[in-house]
Amino acid sequence: IGIIFGVNQLLFFVGYRLAGPINGSLTQKTSVFFGLLYGFLLLKEKISKTQIIFSSVLFIGLVIAITKGSFDIFSLNIEILIGVLIVLLITAMWMLGHTMTKPLFTRKEITPIQMVFIRNTLSGIILIVTFTIFSPVGFSTFYDPLNWFYFIIMGTVYGLGLFCWYKTLSYLDVSNATIVLSPTPIATAIFAIFLLGTVFTIFHLIGSIIVILSIIIIVKQKRD
Secondary structure (H helix, E strand, O other), X not given: OHHHHHHHHHHHHHHHHHHOHHHHHHHHOOHHHHHHHHHHHHOOOXXXXXXXXXXXXXXXXXXXXXXXXXXXXXXXXXXXXXXXXXXXHXXXXXXXXXXXXXXXXXXXXXXXXXXXXXXXXXXXXXXXXXXXXXOOOOHHHHHOHHHHHHHHHXXXXXXXXXXXXXXXXXXXXXXXXXXXXXXXXXXHHHHHHHHHOOOOOHHHHHHHHHHHHHHHHHHHHHHO
């Protein structure tokens, strides 16, 4: 589990850099689909026709947002397409890890703090080794005090976010916890617009609404 999340952490930044924050956030919402898939394959859970239909609708919403309504995936900028595919891959791997993690919390074999520590430690080792080997921006990055400010802020926010996520998993099923996070593309868009100057199009809005509604219906079906 630690290795899955560790490798994913490296791919996460690569994928988001290529896909963009809004496209990346929307792509991550396919986690509901992968949750259903792993539940069916690994946990022998049943999947309803409604869930299958709205899983397809979810992907349609994603395509609308990414292609700006053209539905022509191959006309996308190659970097955006590669970024979306990478985020799709890490979402699949993340949900595999979360599916494996939930039973550990249920049996109280591990606590949220322990999971965050293990995950971040392995992620840190993998990132440090990768940086040392490839050094994409050089070690001069560490000499800038402003960069350290961002390092600390990002680490604090990310660490607290992980703790809250695993704390939630200790009380709720993965599917129920996922629905709480379904509006994140909207929050991401707000921050991306004001902090990064990202353009939020009407197609992003339409795609986000379709994705969020699909998630709610899929999870509601699972609960019922």
